[in-house]
Amino acid sequence: MSACVERPVVPRLTDPLDVGGVTLPNRLYRAPLLECAGNGPDAVDTLIADLEPAAAAGAGLVCQGATIVRGEGGCAAPRMTRVHDPDFVAEMGRLPDAVHAHGGRIAIQLEHGGLRSMETWHHGHRERNPNLQQLAVSEPPRLLRALDRLGFLDYDAHVLTTDECYELAADFGRSAASAVDAGYDLIHLAGANMGIVHQFASPFYNRRDDEFGDPARFFEVVRTEIRDRAGGVPVMTKVPAETEAPPGVGPTLSATDCVRLCQRLDAAGYDALVPVNGSVFWDMSIVRGAFPGRSWRDERFRAGYVDAFGSLPRAALVAAANWVESLVYSRESAWNADLCRRVRARANVPVLCEGGVRDRSTTERLLGDGPTDAAADAVGMARPFYAEPELPARLLRESDARVVCEDCNNCVVPQAAGGAGVCRTPAVLRRAGELRKAGAYERHRE
Known part of the structure; x- marks a missing residue:
């Protein structure tokens, strides 16, 4: 790999940023x-209703979710969106058009859940x-098989052959090509948060003895597929460090492993990297913050919780585990900052930092x-952004701006029951309403 790029100028949040030849108008992204x-x-x-407001308020980059x-x-x-059908993705082109009308750029995040899929944990879906089997990098780890025997999870995994790994990578490439045709500016690979791409990178999940036993190999093949099928579109990816895994659970990806993986992905042609700390499980290491007691008690979602977890007692067990996790994963400001700093010292491409950032x-x-x-x-x-869809207008203008979000996580849990991603905390919504009446979300163009 070549020597690290020099960055002699200290940027401001309002300065543009080049990512693989695409210029973001500023350095704040959704x-x-x-x-x-x-x-x-x-x-x-x-x-469009969810994402356009961020662009209208001035976000340099808007990332469509997985x-x-x-x-x-x-x-x-x-209710996750699928992008295997080119005709549907072409219809989605109205979203990039809406973002571009405000001078913003948009990325689409591509994913497959693998062992994290609803086939594993959602009782009604199963x-x-x-x-419907889960796709697996290797046989599920012993700890997860034990949870299967105890009835907490339900595994019927299909371990991908070498040829099937290539075919799955090709599906990422085909979806990327459709997105580029629809007007998306960047491709964002869901390389963390325990999806299948993360599982390829993780020694906890990946015990393969073929070429895909290399933690970087699936990332590399996906990058090649996107390049071959979608041309020169910039590609960014999350990169996991499993630093928050429970004691005694392993093997895991250390922060040092994450830095090395990022170096490999830089050399493979990824145009931006998003390093994140997390666990080997899909737990509160991803979101952190308070126990979302309001959502667990909300009767509107009771039937959805029963459908998801099989019964009210089982839902109560999940809620109890959620409460324990909220104590373990304490809320820190910018909890990925140190990891991002280590990667940035070694990377030739932009490093993006997210996770617990709440003020200008x-x-x-x-x-x-x-x-x-x-x-x-x-x-x-x-x-x-669930509480303040037009948040960039405040953050880009006010040096002392702080979000109204309280990290209560009441927006997150109802999604397991099929609920929409919205803020449901009255005090937070009231504060956002007061700011809106005061004109805080009006974009002031220079």
């Missing part, structure tokens, strides 16, 4: 979130699709006081 739009007749309108590259299986939550001053700190101090070249936020 990180991927579950839109829960599905593929029905109103799906594209739902996506979309599934195959026509069946692979969804980690209900009953309605009894023949933190974004400036992440961008750094000097080229060697910075943790990131761009900074993202996710859950705060």
Whole structure:
């Protein structure tokens, strides 16, 4: 790999950023979130309603949340959007058009859940699709098989052959090509948060003895497929470090392993990297914050929780585990900053930082006081957009701006029951309403 790129100028949040030849108008981005739009007749309108406000308010980059590259299986939550059908993706082109009309750029995140899919954890989905197997990198780890025997999970995994690994990578490439044809500016690979791409990278999941036993190999083949099928579109990816895995669970990806993996992906042609700390499980290491007690008690979602977890007692057990996780994964500001800083010191491409960023001053700190101090070249936020869809207007204009989000996580849990990704906390919504009345979300163009 060539010597690290020099970054002599200290950027501001409002400065542009080049990612693989695409210029972002500033360095604030809306990180991927579950839109829960599905593929029905109103799906594209739902996506536009969710994502256009961020572009209208000035976000340099808007990331559409995880979309599934195959026509069946692979969804980690209900009502995720699938992008295997070129005709449907062409209809989604109205979304990039809406973003571009405001001068913004848009990325689409591509994913397949693998062992994290609803086929594993969603009781009703499993009953309605009894023949649907999970795709697996290797046989499920021993700990997860034990949870299967105890009835908490349900595994009927199909371990991918070498040829099937190549075919899955080709599905990522085909979906990327359709997205580029529809007007998307960048492709965002869901390389973390325990999806199948993460599983290829993780020694906890990957015990293969073929070429795909190399943690970087699937990333490399996907990058080649996108290049061959979608041309020169920039590709970014999340990259996992399993630093938050419970004690005694392993083997795992260390922070050092993540840095090395990022170097490999830089050399493979990825145009931007998003390093993130997490676990080997899909738990609160991803979101952190308070226990979402309001959502667990919300009677509107009770039937959905029963459908998802099989019964009210089982839902209560999941809620109890959720409460324990909220104590373990304490809320920290910018919890990926140190990892991003280590990667940025070794990378030739932009490093994007997200996770726990909640105010303008933190974004400036992440961008750094000097080229060697910075943790990131761009900074993202996710859950705060549920309460403030037009959040960039405040953050880009006000030096002391802070989000109204309280990290209560009441937006997250109902998604397991098929609920939309929205803020449901009255005090937060009231504060956002007050700001809207005061004109805080009006975009001031220079």
